[in-house]
Amino acid sequence: MPEKISTNPDGSLFVPENPIIPFIEGDGTGVDIWPASRLVFDAACAKYGHKVQWKEVLAGEKAFNETGEWLPNETVEAFREYLIGIKGPLTTPVGGGIRSLNVALRQILDLYVCLRPVRYFKGVPSPVKHPEKVDMVIFRENTEDVYAGMEVEAFTKEAAKLREFLLESFGWQIRDDAGIGVKPISETGSKRLIRAALNYAISRGRRSVTLVHKGNIQKFTEGAFRGWGYDLVKEEFNDKAVSWDDCGGKPGDKVLVKDAIADITLQQVLTRAEEFDVIATMNLNGDYLSDALAAQVGGIGIAPGGNINYVTGHGVFEATHGTAPKYAGLDKVNPGSVILSGVMMFEHLGWFDVANDIVAALEKTIADKIVTYDFARLMDGATEVKCSEFASAIVDRL
Ligand SMILES: NC(=O)C1=CN([C@@H]2O[C@H](COP(=O)(O)OP(=O)(O)OC[C@H]3O[C@@H](n4cnc5c(N)ncnc54)[C@H](OP(=O)(O)O)[C@@H]3O)[C@@H](O)[C@H]2O)C=CC1
Ligand SMILES: O=C(O)CCC(=O)C(=O)O
Numbered sequence: 229m230p231e232k233i234s235t236n237p238d239g240s241l242f243v244p245e246n247p248i249i250p251f252i253e254g255d256g257t258g259v260d261i262w263p264a265s266r267l268v269f270d271a272a273c274a275k276y277g278h279k280v281q282w283k284e285v286l287a288g289e290k291a292f293n294e295t296g297e298w299l300p301n302e303t304v305e306a307f308r309e310y311l312i313g314i315k316g317p318l319t320t321p322v323g324g325g326i327r328s329l330n331v332a333l334r335q336i337l338d339l340y341v342c343l344r345p346v347r348y349f350k351g352v353p354s355p356v357k358h359p360e361k362v363d364m365v366i367f368r369e370n371t372e373d374v375y376a377g378m379e380v381e382a383f384t385k386e387a388a389k390l391r392e393f394l395l396e397s398f399g400w401q402i403r404d405d406a407g408i409g410v411k412p413i414s415e416t417g418s419k420r421l422i423r424a425a426l427n428y429a430i431s432r433g434r435r436s437v438t439l440v441h442k443g444n445i446q447k448f449t450e451g452a453f454r455g456w457g458y459d460l461v462k463e464e465f466n467d468k469a470v471s472w473d474d475c476g477g478k479p480g481d482k483v484l485v486k487d488a489i490a491d492i493t494l495q496q497v498l499t500r501a502e503e504f505d506v507i508a509t510m511n512l513n514g515d516y517l518s519d520a521l522a523a524q525v526g527g528i529g530i531a532p533g534g535n536i537n538y539v540t541g542h543g544v545f546e547a548t549h550g551t552a553p554k555y556a557g558l559d560k561v562n563p564g565s566v567i568l569s570g571v572m573m574f575e576h577l578g579w580f581d582v583a584n585d586i587v588a589a590l591e592k593t594i595a596d597k598i599v600t601y602d603f604a605r606l607m608d609g610a611t612e613v614k615c616s617e618f619a620s621a622i623v624d625r626l
């Protein structure tokens with residue numbers, strides 16, 4: 229009998245053998261990668277006696293065409309009710325039109341952590357000499373920053389009103405033809421994100437947490453994020469973590485907490501990958517970093533993620549990449565990111581047998597040089613297969 233995932237009295241997840249899990253197929257290449265991923269999920273679950281009852285919920289273009297709404301309330305309520313879900317990518321138009329449905333879901337469900345592990349899988353083609361040195365886990369704040377989309381458009385009365393207020397109250401001169409964005413970074417948002425990163429680092433035996441910020445320039449937002457991070461280490465993690473300044477870079481058996489300015493970080497993650505482990509950062513930095521880092525370990529076709537609230541237990545897993553519209557419906561792109569997002573979801577549910585088996589089968593498939601176009605163009609002697617064929621090849625190797 230399919231049942232809901234729920235929380236136990238101690239806050240841990242209660243996961244039945246046959247859980248109901250809502251999914252959004254996604255726009256663009258969602259029609260290709262979701263069915264391919266589902267094939268792999270169902271085959272791996274069946275091997276270990278699990279069966280997921282997938283419940284389709286609508287969002288994006290499919291929702292608009294069928295219901296006239298981009299993000300129907302029923303979809304949000306399903307994710308709320310069933311706790312854990314998975315989604316394909318959703319389109320956000322540039323410069324106008326609807327606001328991001330992805331961001332909306334994260335904000336409405338208060339999924340404050342965007343967790344994006346970036347690690348090397350054997351056999352994956354890479355543009356760097358030592359991709360195996362890349363093993364980083366990005367904790368990206370998911371609800372605030374300029375990414376929250378608090379903006380007024382140039383030449384509107386709202387922009388004029390805000391400009392006037394800023395001039396009168398702060399003496400800030402802003403050009404008449406400017407759009408204006410607001411960047412809220414709170415102590416609450418920063419500390420809960422950094423707390424999650426520290427708990428993860430401690431529970432997984434990771435070496436360090438690096439706070440990535442542009443706090444030299446944006447002192448009271450990104451600089452404050454850094455400061456609140458170090459405060460948190462002293463307030464709550466004194467016995468398990470220590471800041472660089474308090475240990476001279478020698479943390480003993482504690483997790484080392486350090487920080488790095490965002491611009492140089494983008495260089496050093498390439499040149500000194502081994503110095504980065506868990507990374508905690510704000511929304512926009514995390515967005516840039518996760519795509520950039522993915523390039524070192526095979527690209528965006530194999531970059532998974534999860535949006536999680538560790539307090540309520542809600543989680544919506546999704547690939548790092550977008551809808552790649554030029555490939556939509558061609559059965560061409562790599563389903564690896566959604567498959568690995570599913571692996572993260574199964575790990576989150578405690579189904580490590582299913583998760584490990586999928587990873588092993590994915591690695592075997594790549595080792596056999598059966599890959600989609602994105603890997604094929606970087607590999608000698610590869611057999612290029614379609615999205616669905618790549619999924620079938622993984623299933624054959626489970
Ligand atoms: N969470 C979400 O739902 C996200 C949604 N988006 C949205 O997606 C739309 C398109 O964004 P865009 O900036 O083009 O970014 P995309 O990530 O959709 O695509 C950029 C490029 O990445 C590569 N790529 C993407 N997906 C895959 C895949 N599965 N396998 C292999 N390669 C892949 C392709 O590169 P190449 O052509 O070189 O092979 C593609 O052209 C926008 O509306 C954006 O807002 C973006 C990010 C996240
Ligand atoms: O919401 C979007 O369209 C883009 C989101 C995105 O790029 C991301 O979360 O990495």
Ligand SMILES: [Mg+2]
Nearest residue numbers: 515516519548
């Ligand atoms: Mg992004």
